[in-house]
Amino acid sequence: MVDDTASMSIYKASRTIKRKQNTLYNSLGSIHEDSIFVSEIAQLWPELPLVANLRCGLWYAKTFHSNCYFKSTDGHTSNLSFNTSRLNLHLATLAGQKGGCMVVDSTRKGKRFPDSMSKTIPIWTCVLNRAILNYRSRMCAIDKPMEGVKSSTQNSYTNVQESSKWDSCLHLPLWVPETEKVRIQHNIDRWVNQLETSGADIASISSLLRKPLRPLWISQKTVIWLNEVPDYNSWDFTPIILISASAASDIYRQKTSSEFSWNYIAGAGDDEESWARGLTPSLFWNDVYDLISSGPDLCNQKVAGIVEKDRVYRAQRGLNAPQVSLKQTKLGSTCSTQIQDRPLDIVTENGTGEHLLGNEHTISWLGLTNLSVCATGYDFKESDVDGILNCDQNQILCTLKDPEAHLHLPIMNSKFDRFSLQRNLPSALSFAKRHLKEGKRLAVCCNSGEDISVCICLAILISLFNVEGVYDDGKSFEDRRITKLDLRQRLIFVCKYAVSARPSRGNLKQVFNFLAAAAAASL
Numbered sequence: 001m002v003d004d005t006a007s008m009s010i011y012k013a014s015r016t017i018k019r020k021q022n023t024l025y026n027s028l029g030s031i032h033e034d035s036i037f038v039s040e041i042a043q044l045w046p047e048l049p050l051v052a053n054l055r056c057g058l059w060y061a062k063t064f065h066s067n068c069y070f071k072s073t074d075g076h077t078s079n080l081s082f083n084t085s086r087l088n089l090h091l092a093t094l095a096g097q098k099g100g101c102m103v104v105d106s107t108r109k110g111k112r113f114p115d116s117m118s119k120t121i122p123i124w125t126c127v128l129n130r131a132i133l134n135y136r137s138r139m140c141a142i143d144k145p146m147e148g149v150k151s152s153t154q155n156s157y158t159n160v161q162e163s164s165k166w167d168s169c170l171h172l173p174l175w176v177p178e179t180e181k182v183r184i185q186h187n188i189d190r191w192v193n194q195l196e197t198s199g200a201d202i203a204s205i206s207s208l209l210r211k212p213l214r215p216l217w218i219s220q221k222t223v224i225w226l227n228e229v230p231d232y233n234s235w236d237f238t239p240i241i242l243i244s245a246s247a248a249s250d251i252y253r254q255k256t257s258s259e260f261s262w263n264y265i266a267g268a269g270d271d272e273e274s275w276a277r278g279l280t281p282s283l284f285w286n287d288v289y290d291l292i293s294s295g296p297d298l299c300n301q302k303v304a305g306i307v308e309k310d311r312v313y314r315a316q317r318g319l320n321a322p323q324v325s326l327k328q329t330k331l332g333s334t335c336s337t338q339i340q341d342r343p344l345d346i347v348t349e350n351g352t353g354e355h356l357l358g359n360e361h362t363i364s365w366l367g368l369t370n371l372s373v374c375a376t377g378y379d380f381k382e383s384d385v386d387g388i389l390n391c392d393q394n395q396i397l398c399t400l401k402d403p404e405a406h407l408h409l410p411i412m413n414s415k416f417d418r419f420s421l422q423r424n425l426p427s428a429l430s431f432a433k434r435h436l437k438e439g440k441r442l443a444v445c446c447n448s449g450e451d452i453s454v455c456i457c458l459a460i461l462i463s464l465f466n467v468e469g470v471y472d473d474g475k476s477f478e479d480r481r482i483t484k485l486d487l488r489q490r491l492i493f494v495c496k497y498a499v500s501a502r503p504s505r506g507n508l509k510q511v512f513n514f515l516a517a518a519a520a521a522s523l
Contacts, residue, residue: 022265025299027275028284029255030268032292034245035060037220038104041243044229048241049098051091053105053116054502059269060104060245062285066094068103069502075119080184082127082191084198084488085508089205090499091240092128096208100232100239106246108267112219113173117242122172123184123191125213125240129168130192132206136166167212167237199489201496211238219244245269260295278307314377363443364498366457367469370441371432373457373498375449386440389431391424391452396445405440407431411452414506421452422510425459432460436471454494454501455511461490462515469493478522482515 038060042050049065052058058067068088074081095101103121107114170188172181196202214237218224232239246266253264268275283306284291294302363374363383372385376392380399387405390396398406409428412420428444435442444460446453461469466476467489487508495501 022275023263023296024275024277024303025260025296026263026265027268028291028299029262030246030265031059031284032288033255033264034106034220034247034268035062038243038245041218041241042102044224044226045100045102045232045241047098048232048239049094049101051094051101051103053103055272056106056267056269057104057245058281059272059284060106062288064104065101066090067500069500070103070105070116070120070124072107072115072120075115075123077180080119080123080180080187082123082187082194084194084200085491085503087195087198087200087492087495088124089200089492089496092205092213093208095213095238095240096205096210100241102241102243104243104245106244106267106269108246108265108270110248110266112175112221112248113217113242113244114267117215117217117244118173118176119180119184121240121242122170122215123188125215126168126170126188127191127195128205129166129212130188131195131200131202132209132212133166133168134192134196135202135206167214171214173217197485198492200492209238211236213238213240215240215242217242217244220247262296277303279303283307283310362449364449366461366494366497369461369465369469369471370436370439371457371460372441372443373449373453373494373501374443374445375453376445376447378443378445378449380443383443384441385443387431387435387442389428389442389444389456391428391444391446391456393447405435411446413452414504414510418506419510421455421507422514425456425511425514428456429459429463432456433464433473436460436464437473449498450500450502451504451507454491454498454503455507457494458487458490458503458508459511459515461493462486463518477519480519482512482519484512487512487515 038050042048042061050061050063052061052064052067054067054069058064068091069086070088071083071086073079074083074086091101091103103117105114105116111118170181170185172184216239218241246268247264248266255262255264277300287302287306291299291302291306363372363378363385365372376390376394376396380388385400388396388398388400388407390406390408391411393410393412395408400406407427409424411424414421432442432444444453444456446456462482463477464471464474466472491501491503491508
């Protein structure tokens with residue numbers, strides 16, 4: 001008989017060890033410990049807003065001013081890119097208004113900083129700085145003042161650094177290899193051109209930013225003298241302070257409190273579907289002290305009670321409240337008898353483990369289009385909405401008097417059905433056209449308010465509105481072919497108002513395929 005231990009690959013063995021250590025209490029205890037460090041750094045510059053990089057960063061503080069979405073994959077060596085689908089222009093706007101900001105994230109991979117902080121955000125700041133410099137240079141060239149006369153352009157730059165002093169260089173941390181730095185610099189101008197042709201509102205950001213953006217990196221190994229904390233107003237740049245919450249560690253470190261012993265996990269907030277059991281950051285921080293003091297033996301029971309209590313609360317109010325079931329993962333036979341707290345996969349009745357990232361109480365109106373996007377948890381009683389297009393798997397409690405003012409299209413995420421959104425787009429567009437044509441205000445909602453509802457709004461804007469954002473009943477759509485640039489420009493328009501929009505690539509592909517086919521048919 002072959003020994004299972006001997007036949008187990010190194011990969012499977014490492015995964016088994018990881019699962020054994022990645023218990024719920026270990027994760028929550030690690031997050032709580034790292035959050036103390038984040039709080040200490042935030043108190044050094046209390047005037048600067050604290051921003052969570054979704055989704056991992058959202059676990060490391062009780063409250064955030066806003067959130068952003070920089071992916072580590074955009075900074076991977078083999079995939080260096082500037083993604084116009086994730087421009088995060090609201091972060092630049094916020095930094096300009098407040099004089100800077102702090103971004104929180106963490107990583108599991110034994111590094112001090114995730115690639116989102118080491119490369120993705122530095123690329124983003126450099127591209128924005130150069131685009132702003134180009135914009136200001138063009139404005140100065142257009143409006144050259146007459147001798148002895150001050151122009152409006154001159155006045156607008158009186159308190160802003162001169163173009164010659166505007167730092168548009170690439171600033172990377174020291175640990176990024178020189179070869180990668182050269183590769184990034186080689187692509188900067190191409191990425192700047194992509195940004196400038198995307199339709200992004202560079203003028204507004206330029207008017208807010210008095211100093212160029214520049215990243216600074218702070219980790220648990222960073223030394224800061226508390227009696228010499230620098231004043232960010234004295235810097236010649238607008239700081240984007242990148243806080244890596246977790247300690248860099250390749251191994252699990254044993255931690256001991258007065259009552260319990262547990263293992264520290266770096267980047268514990270990552271991949272929450274594999275350990276959180278339905279718990280969300282907001283639920284965690286509402287009961288943080290009760291959970292941490294419960295200890296490893298009672299933690300799972302406490303979390304189950306909190307999650308179920310929240311589900312019942314939401315269900316009683318007609319809000320989205322999917323049933324959470326726990327599916328036990330398969331572990332190696334070598335440790336099956338020792339593990340008391342096995343990690344569980346989260347499965348909800350609509351096929352996704354995503355939670356609402358604090359957006360269920362907000363609705364984002366897209367300019368003057370009478371079109372809005374929100375999560376299904378939004379209370380429509382408090383808003384001036386004439387029609388609701390629900391794209392979630394679950395029904396919502398509709399408070400509208402007209403029964404025909406509500407349409408439910410149970411659209412599946414592209415991970416579970418690659419054509420669900422595409423099949424339902426004709427019905428969605430027909431419903432939207434009927435309401436918008438009469439000047440009614442329409443809300444499009446989905447589970448998170450960040451993906452499917454955003455894609456529906458993109459299809460509506462391209463099909464029924466002209467490039468200026470004015471409703472024209474689809475006349476401009478009939479006269480042209482749809483390109484990916486069109487889709488990208490409309491997405492940037494949506495993100496200007498719905499800053500948490502994060503449509504998936506699979507759903508965006510369905511929207512483009514549908515619109516391209518419809519446009520070709522009309523021609």
